[in-house]
Each structure stands twice: as structure tokens, then as C-alpha cells.
Amino acid sequence: MIRFIFALLYTILSMIFSLPVHAYWRGLFKKGKEMESWTKSWKYVRGFFKGLIFFAGTKIEVRGKENIPDDEAVLFVGNHRSYFDIIITQTLSKNPMAFVAKKEFLKYPLLHHYMTDIGCLYLDRDNPRQAMKTIAEGTRRLEEGLSLGLFPEGTRNHGKELLPFKEGGYRMAEKSGRPIVLMALTGIDDIFENNHHMLKKKNVVIEYSEPFYPSKMEKAERKEFYVSIPGRIEEMLANVGKDGK
DSSP, rough: OHHHHHHHHHHHHHHHHTHHHHHHHHHHHHHHHHHHHHHHHHHHHHHHHHHHHHHHTTTEESSGGSSSSSOOOEEEEOOOOOOHHHHHHHOSSSOEEEEEGGGGGGSSSTHHHHHHHOOEEOOTTTOOOHHHHHHHHHHHHHHHHHEEEEEOOOOOOSSHHHHHHOOOGHHHHHHOOOEEEEEESSSSGOOOOOOOSSOOEEEEEEEEEEOOOOOOOOOHHHHHHHHHHHHHHHHHHHHHHHOOO
């Protein structure tokens, strides 16, 4: 309970006192300085997320971080278990990173402003035409140098088996020429969701795969790779289980 109260106060105060900075980021964006706006807001939000991780008492073991390219944007694709997936993976990115989120996040006051500041996109799965526009914009942002996180299950999943993966978002990497790096996230929902929505000190493991370049694959190979992504992530998760994590 104490952890949750401190984290909540920290969140509220951070959002309130950063409102002037939010206006500054938005001003940069309107002037056409998109990458500068995303970078500055990413650095701020990254620091804020590190504070949340500290208050939660979370210890993170990272495997394969050396696989993340240093000099280009990446489409990160992973399983989705918790709100902390976003909080933790954003702090581990080597370059500015945003996420492809559900359109429902637009209803959250204040929060969606900061999500927009770092470059997040909002996907309407019930509107194919709008979804195609979001994918096109995500492709452009990857080309500009903004990394994106994608959770193809579409929602947080606390079950033992992965939910079906929706493959449409992979085309952002294919069309932009950027790599896909797979993420296997283990134990993260034990921080909050599996603890009656209170924060609990936990050790979690995140593993990153080698980078894959769909744009360099032949059509059949690329299709086979897309289909294999859930299995590859399941294998990474199973390897963590074998280690007793």
C-alpha cells in the first residue's frame, strides 16, 4: 500500500508540474521539429518511468540488450502482460521510443497528452481504413528515427498461452526498412495487476532477440517469419522458465 501511495503521488505531481514543459514539446512539434520534440519528451518520460520503477521496487534482468541496434529506429514486438511493459521497455530503449496503443487511451485525461508527446499512435482496430493510416504514419515515424513498441495480442494477457497475434503492424518495419526486435516479458504483471492492483516488489526478466529485417526477406520468407513470431517469443519465455525465473 505504501509503495502504491508514493507512486500515485509521484505520478500526479509529475504530471501537474510538467505541464509547462508539455506545452514546450507541443510547440516544437507544431514548428515541424518532430524528432526534437519526441526526443526531449522521451528523455523526460523515461526519467519519470525510472522513478516509478524505483517506487515499485522492481529489479530488472535484461538479456540480449546488445542485440538492439544503436544507430537506427526499431519496431519492438512483444507479449503484453502489464501496464509496466510500457514503463519498463521505454526505459531500456537506446533511442527515442513510442508505442502503438489502443484508441481507448485517448479517453484518459493528461495521460494521452504525454503519450502523444513521445510519438505514440492510436489504433482503431474496428476501422480498417483508419488502421491503415496509422500503419502508414508509423512507417513514416520509423523512417524519421522514432522506435515503436507493438503488442500484437492487442490487450494485456495474464494467461499461460499467448493470444493470437495480429500481423498488420509488422508492415511498418517492412515498408520502412527498419528491423524488428522481439521482446519476451516475464513476471511483469506480478508488479501490479496480479497483486490486487497494488505495487509489489518483484524481479522481472526481459529478453531481446536479434534484429530481423523483413524488408530484406523474400516474400515467402517474410510471410513465414511473421507467422513464426508468436512461437519465437514463446520459446524465449520458456527459456526464462527453465532458468527458474
